[in-house]
Amino acid sequence: MENELLTPTGSEKLIQMGSNENSPTIDNDLGSHLLTQNKNSNVKIWLADLTHTNSRIISNHMPYGTACVAAFTEKYINMENPIRLFKYPEKLSAALENDGIPDIIGFSNFIWNSQLSLDYAKRIKKMSPKTIIIFGGPHYYLIPAEQEKFLRDNPQIDFYIPKEAEIGFANLITFLINSDLDKSKVKDNLQSVHSIGENGKVFLTDEAPRIKNLTSVPSPYTTGKLDEFFDGVLLPVIQTNRGCPFLCTFCDEGVTSLNKVNRRERWQIDAELEYIAKKLSRLPKDQRGDYLRIADSNFGMYKEDQITCETIAKCIKKYGWPTQIEVDTGKNDQKKVLKASEIVGGILSLNGSVQSLDEDVMKNMKRENISSEGLMQIALSAKKADTPTVSQLILCLPGETKQSHFNSIFKIIDASFTHVTIFQLGIEPGAEMFTPSDKERFGLKGRYRVMAECIGKYELFNEKFTVGELEEICYETDSMTFDDYLSCRKMNLIISTFYNNFSLYWGSDTSRPFFDGILKFLLSQNIVISKWMKLLHEEKIEGELLDVFNAFEKASRDELWENKEEIKNFIHDSTVFEKYHNGSLGYNLQNSFRILLLTRYIKPLKDFTHKTLLKLLKENGKDSLENIAFVNDLLEFETSRIKNISKDIDQIPEITLEYDILKFKDDEKAASVKDYKLSKPVTVKFVLDEMQKNTIKKTIGKEGVNKLNGIGNITKASSGSNERSKDILRMLQSHN
Numbered sequence: 001m002e003n004e005l006l007t008p009t010g011s012e013k014l015i016q017m018g019s020n021e022n023s024p025t026i027d028n029d030l031g032s033h034l035l036t037q038n039k040n041s042n043v044k045i046w047l048a049d050l051t052h053t054n055s056r057i058i059s060n061h062m063p064y065g066t067a068c069v070a071a072f073t074e075k076y077i078n079m080e081n082p083i084r085l086f087k088y089p090e091k092l093s094a095a096l097e098n099d100g101i102p103d104i105i106g107f108s109n110f111i112w113n114s115q116l117s118l119d120y121a122k123r124i125k126k127m128s129p130k131t132i133i134i135f136g137g138p139h140y141y142l143i144p145a146e147q148e149k150f151l152r153d154n155p156q157i158d159f160y161i162p163k164e165a166e167i168g169f170a171n172l173i174t175f176l177i178n179s180d181l182d183k184s185k186v187k188d189n190l191q192s193v194h195s196i197g198e199n200g201k202v203f204l205t206d207e208a209p210r211i212k213n214l215t216s217v218p219s220p221y222t223t224g225k226l227d228e229f230f231d232g233v234l235l236p237v238i239q240t241n242r243g244c245p246f247l248c249t250f251c252d253e254g255v256t257s258l259n260k261v262n263r264r265e266r267w268q269i270d271a272e273l274e275y276i277a278k279k280l281s282r283l284p285k286d287q288r289g290d291y292l293r294i295a296d297s298n299f300g301m302y303k304e305d306q307i308t309c310e311t312i313a314k315c316i317k318k319y320g321w322p323t324q325i326e327v328d329t330g331k332n333d334q335k336k337v338l339k340a341s342e343i344v345g346g347i348l349s350l351n352g353s354v355q356s357l358d359e360d361v362m363k364n365m366k367r368e369n370i371s372s373e374g375l376m377q378i379a380l381s382a383k384k385a386d387t388p389t390v391s392q393l394i395l396c397l398p399g400e401t402k403q404s405h406f407n408s409i410f411k412i413i414d415a416s417f418t419h420v421t422i423f424q425l426g427i428e429p430g431a432e433m434f435t436p437s438d439k440e441r442f443g444l445k446g447r448y449r450v451m452a453e454c455i456g457k458y459e460l461f462n463e464k465f466t467v468g469e470l471e472e473i474c475y476e477t478d479s480m481t482f483d484d485y486l487s488c489r490k491m492n493l494i495i496s497t498f499y500n501n502f503s504l505y506w507g508s509d510t511s512r513p514f515f516d517g518i519l520k521f522l523l524s525q526n527i528v529i530s531k532w533m534k535l536l537h538e539e540k541i542e543g544e545l546l547d548v549f550n551a552f553e554k555a556s557r558d559e560l561w562e563n564k565e566e567i568k569n570f571i572h573d574s575t576v577f578e579k580y581h582n583g584s585l586g587y588n589l590q591n592s593f594r595i596l597l598l599t600r601y602i603k604p605l606k607d608f609t610h611k612t613l614l615k616l617l618k619e620n621g622k623d624s625l626e627n628i629a630f631v632n633d634l635l636e637f638e639t640s641r642i643k644n645i646s647k648d649i650d651q652i653p654e655i656t657l658e659y660d661i662l663k664f665k666d667d668e669k670a671a672s673v674k675d676y677k678l679s680k681p682v683t684v685k686f687v688l689d690e691m692q693k694n695t696i697k698k699t700i701g702k703e704g705v706n707k708l709n710g711i712g713n714i715t716k717a718s719s720g721s722n723e724r725s726k727d728i729l730r731m732l733q734s735h736n
Ligand code: SF4
Pocket: 244, 245, 246, 247, 248, 251, 252, 253, 254, 255, 297, 331
């Protein structure tokens, strides 16, 4: 038989043959799922996990997933040429043009790089029809009919490997080597390999079994596969386990086949962390980065995670890295999560991702086995330890109403989460919620928009081309009208402006809410913060501030397109593309409008804030003359800090205060208002030191393409000819 499956004996042979890592254990039955290689090969294989690079590096993580596939394949298959990895499209173009097109090239397929990968693949296929093109990644459909349509719509793809890719990819490569790269021989004879055969027949085979012991996948760090990506730009990622015990239907991981959690062994995790820390410590100081991404789905929820944290703590002590850990923390067993955070000195982002607190909505998205009470507790416990906490919500979930969405926001804020991130519901093809039957069941309706900054101009084989990633956003359901959705978007902007952390001045590590003094004052008066957020949403907005909110609503409406082909054509028009490219279109609306409010419109924002605070104090019987005078000083202080930023950064704002606002803000526990009364008024100047000025300039340079530059362009671009947003742009310009 040309491609026989390995017997257990074969498995032993295979480990001896290809092992390039000293792994003490291995999946006992892994070998039985891998094909025997019966020919040596000098096949050239490349793998690309591309990112858009035009405004900045959009996916700034090392290509860990593709590197795992490469390391696994190299371990189990004898090949003369190591697999080459690519992250930057420009480097891939140069290699294709200068080094020749490989025999086989694979692309990762995520929402942020799908079209980029497809467009590269199309050009490679045209230039070299014999090159075999393989795709893999979560941006792929669940339902066979939709999988087939995707493959037929994209004939540049020869094979698609769904879900966990290592076994499917390695077997496909072995089969192709054994078949002298005759791809027509791949039919329904390989698990986890989808294709349209030469006679037009579709082959959608079952998934290959998952790897039980992830240590069977060599570390792409210690094997050196990721060495070239320590470039001072990309950030390291590790994954200590794969799979998730929950079944959230909006998530591509919430499927039964990924329900079991498989792990790496301790020695491998420790070796990886030590390797990364040592490698980073050899880079020049300004290129090291301070960040680690752990790609587990529920970090901290398992006892093994505490041991991982102990290793990280050793790295911090020895190498000063990492100083930040980004991770999705466990949804249950919060005590363990908090313990893990404590071990690494609180640098773990504590995440209470509830998505919704409405019981019916939780049932609709199959999250009823996640304890929302437990997730809420994390905020209280973290508050005691003075650790920042983030909670996430998703707008427009099945069965969610405007009121239930607001209720979730208010509960989270009053539970003391320090930051509330509200996502829009992206319709991801790989998740159960977006299968045709579920969409129909809940009346989910989607429209398309360009993903913020995921658009760029590239060049391959002397041809320039533009690529933009589209995402489908749910804007209406049976329980939420489009007007409700827009009203929720307004609430989201209010939360982000008045409650969430803001880091233009301070840098992300020390960021705090812009109105943190006001929030502290309200709590000291026993007024729950949600009451203020509700009032800010309900209160009549007038004048130029109304123009900004109207512009935000219009932009939220207009960014969504019903027809996918229309928006595709729109962004490929060269003048329109330039606007996306330079940031005058396609910026993140919420971030941009928040900064617009807090800089250019700070004066009307201050007046509006004042109005709501007086009303709130009155409604709660706290409107004593002393409280009102204190709030006046406090608001003057908060808003004066930033009023020079959008005009002249060297100008020094100056105010006179009757209360010691700085002491109030510094005090761990607020005293009575009368205790802050000064014996005589003082003048306060807001002087930025060079470091602060540089921080602001750096923010403008780095994030400002998205934020400030975007805002600048809102006002500049009103002369634009035919883009849909021109009315918004004109409206804002008239106030500058
Ligand atoms: S807990 Fe997280 S990773 Fe797991 S299914 Fe839910 S959203 Fe996905």
